[in-house]
Amino acid sequence: MRKILALFLTVLLLTACVVSAQAATYDLNTAQESVVRLVVEFQVVDPDFPGINGASGVATGSGFFVGDINDPNVQYIVTAGHVVGHDINSGDVDSERIGISTSTGTVYPRISVKSIMVLWSDVNDSSIANLEKYSGEADIAVVKINAPTKIRKSAVLLDKKDFKSTDTLYSMGFPSVAEANLDAKVSDQLLSDTKNVIVKSGTFSAWNPNATTHAGDQINTNANMDHGVSGGPLVDENGYVVGVCVAGSTESQNYAVATDELKKLLSAITELKVTYGPLKQGLSTAMIIIIAVAVVAIAVLLGLILAGNSKKNARSLELKGSMGGKVVPLKKGTPVVVGRDPKRCQIVYPKDAAGVSSVHCTITYDGNQVTVADNGSSYGTFVGGQKVEPGKPMVMHRGQEVTFGSDSNSAALH
Secondary structure: OHHHHHHHHHHHHHHHHHHHHHOOOOOHHHHHOOEEEEEEEEEEOOOOOOOOOOOEEEEEEEEEEEOOOOOOOEEEEEEEHHHHOEOHHHOOOOOOEOOEEEOOEEEOOEEEEEEEEEEOOOOOOEEEEEEEEEEOOOOEEEEEEEEEEOOOOOEOEEOHHHOOOOOOEEEEEOOOOOOEEOOHHHHOOOOOOHHHOEEEEEOEEEEEEOOOOOOOEEEEEOOOOOOOOOOOEEEOOOOOEEEEEEEOOOOOOEEEEEHHHHHHHHOOOOOOOOOEEOOOOOOOHHHHHHHHHHHHHHHHHHHHHHHHHHHHHOEEEEEOHHHOOOEEEEOOOOOEEEEOOOOOOOEEOOOOOOOOOOOOEEEEEOOOOEEEEEOOOOOOEEEOOEEOOOOOOEEEOOOOEEEEOEEEEEEEEO
């Protein structure tokens, strides 16, 4: 019964520890670990722009991983549609276009996307991604790296219905060049560790239906969205993603596509499971204190039970005769030799002890039972009055006495 109770309490203790561990709050730092920098290599394929037709270039932006927060592997990245070559400002959403700065202003030529790179630490540490889903109207896209990775974590999304307009908002991303650039070397020194993610705070201004796109509600905020932050997450105070950064201006009128629009796009990817907040495993301070007290109480009770079992399993010898009154504890796996030779024995009788040989017998406790082996003594070893034959150890039970040669020298097992 004690063993069953000990096992039950152990399981309960471990469960409480796991629950306590899961109570760790998802926060801004966790959200920041989902953010990546994207670099898109492209080639202009538009004869309407002969000055740059055929030229290659790069565009940079941000993105963030989504998926099951309980799965350490991530593979799908959310970003802005225009980051991966689809610019809704071109007026032609069915064509891949990108904004390129020229001496006469920004132009939007047709392009061919050559590659989408996901940078982990810099341009020399990257993976290739492919366009998975795209919404030209909402200016959002999902790209997928070739194989799952643990380099980043999944962000947690928040539905519009759970959004609190009073929360401080934070934009996250990698600010970089103003527009797409025809000089491929622009991406050479782009640091992309999560510690390089720029986080800017702001407040909610308003909901803007179709603010800068043809469809989809957007959040208007003064959280800064410098060039390059496009595609990064807009998160609330808990780190939950409430929108995808898509547009910024010098007037601090910045826009993020609401997660409700993103949800429509993600639901089309059948193999992708996305975690939405608020997370239910978060515990209040009071609950954490209660769990901590319960853990301590269970640990103490379990310790008492185990201590009781340990005491129950303990064995010792109470010596009688010339060594009367001495108690020798038996340690598991440590043989105790009885005799008159102080160099070879642990229980040493006086030289004139009647019937005790120099090396009389060996008593061993294996944690389960005690055995007595005679070492070829002159007058024999007896357990419960029965002689122990040399080479044939005999089991000794609690309450029995072992006699060393004569009744005047013996020990009782407790």
